[in-house]
Amino acid sequence: MKPPIILDRRALLSAALGAVALGVTACAGDDTPQAALALGAPLPDSVPKGTKLVVGDKEHQKAIEFSGEAEKFSFEVEWANISGGPQTLEAFRAKALDIGSVADIPPIHSHWTNIPTKIVASKFRQDPLNHPIYRLGVAPGVTVTTIADIRGKKVAYSPGQAQGALVLRVLHKAGLAKEDVKLVELPSTGDVYATALASHQVDVAPIGGVQVKRYETKYGRDGATTIAHGLRDDPGHLYVPATVLTDPGKAAAIREYVQAWARAWRWREANPDEWIERYYVKDQGLSAEDGKWLVENAGVADIPPSWTEAIARHQETIDLLARETGNKRLDAADLYDRRYESVAAEALATENLR
Template sequence: MKSPYVLDRRAFLSVVAGAVALGVTACAGDDEPDVALASAPLAESVPKGTKLVIGDKEHQKAIEFSGLADSFTFEVEFANLSGGPQTLEAFRAKALDIGAVADIPPIHSHWTGIPTKIVASRFRQDPLNHAIYRLGVAPGVAVGALADIRGKKVAYSPGQAQGALVLRVLHKAGLSKDDVELVELPSTGDVYVTALASRQVEVAPIGGVQVKRYETKYGTDGATTIAHGLRDDPGHLYAPVTVLADPGKAAAIREYVGVWARAWRWREAHPDEWIERYYVKDQGLTTEDGRWLVDNAGVAEIPASWTDAIARHQETIDLLAKETGNKPLKAEDLYDRRYESVAADALSTGGTQ
């Protein structure tokens, strides 16, 4: 099977916008699957002609580099988009079947009228020492501990993992939103780093290679970062309930989740190839930056049971509901437990290539 076709992000979002303009978000038509089918047993095989559109642009490369893309029994189209807002927009337009996000977008989707379910979850082993984010502190601003955030301008992105992390940090520090000045900014790209460097904000959660680059570029000006001491490691695949109600797509998602898990183990077993082919050649980073990202990520934990994850997710939901005024949700309702052991089972049958 040929490598999956990748739909350019700009073209994809244009399609999404057009679909929304045409009223795709209106009530389901006669051909819409009955959402009650979303709890039906998964089919044993994927029907011929089934197709999934998937937004997981980084892990797509691991699936391709590992050769696992050739194993699909259905058509896969990867959309070049990522993150909660883009994924939710695509779900709303019925232009995407699966998205890869952290723990906040599945909550936000329910609060904005697009019910979704998580179908795969991964975490980081030793998550406090392999945190995704650190709190960036603007040059010349004195913040050495979480309590020092009081009175500061803090970057905040509602509906995204970084926004929830800010609320959790405030809670841990014994502070409320009234004790800081929240500045709403999108957390995409280098927005937070630029805002810190220009003192538009004084504190912002920054992640990935941005941490290293921020410290290197602005450290001589007095910029710093501090650890937040909280788990920030959830990573999920999630899909709209209407997609999961389609028996063919539901079966294809099970197959995809198995490949997704094996591709994580491939990344860990081939770090040098992953760094060179993805971080250096595809993303334009240096080998040093790629090595830092691999080392900081550690090993992916893909559990066979979601019980502990659901309990942690409930704590996050309860805090967000209190702080945002949204209706409380049951974390259990955010997970499709038909898929609970699928990823772990795929690894137990030989997940590293």
């Protein structure tokens, strides 16, 4: 695996693009300049020789490789050891990344920080309330059995990330204001939240993935618990800087990447034992039991052919965040590049016909 990309913090993206991009651009490794592609213009039919994409999608990268999809690319892919909203946005600022994999908050935050981006692929979970990504972790000895009980508690909060938005949505659902709790700003990476709960730095924190199982197992004997929040928390997106989409070669390569991305999701679901052994056990060092729990908890990926409902839900999140943070209201539809709307679903449909 290539070493992680080192970001140049001084390299910032320019201001938001207009509907029509001017000038010329060239694909990586290709000295022939090409006219910039207008945002919204039809996607090119083919990927020019020499095109390269830098992709930050640490987990699903392995599914793309294990499934054989990576070998089919007509362009070069460089995998970046980057994940999560803050790292991805930092890489976008430095022009060091073409595609990032995140939840629904980073695309909002990117626009609020003057880095226009577009969502090019979206996935959700079938039966999302029974297959949540997060549960609310409760510190040992703290009594919280419903979301209303978080009143007066210290709650972990990460602005600009999915966990932070989930906290605001939970407060809203419980009829509470931010002033009714004490928000403690902490990064949500790794096991930071679980550690903060165990040390009573916070009373409540959204924890996800295998951290849920590990937290309950490790600290349950001390009185630690987790509770369901009862909200959808399942969006997963691929998003790219708007500037990248003005490069016709990259725009075409992104379409091909989205197709492979979708097929690799179905491969994961069709080959759970191999995925658990090769990724969770051998790559991540988890036990087979933990890997099985993660697969079962994730359920089945829903990759819809239309984003209309997703955009409506995204708008609700934007409106809530705008009110709570004082940021400008955005039109959720502006976060999506609908030229790619049906690409992933059509790739799956074509695969099913074979």
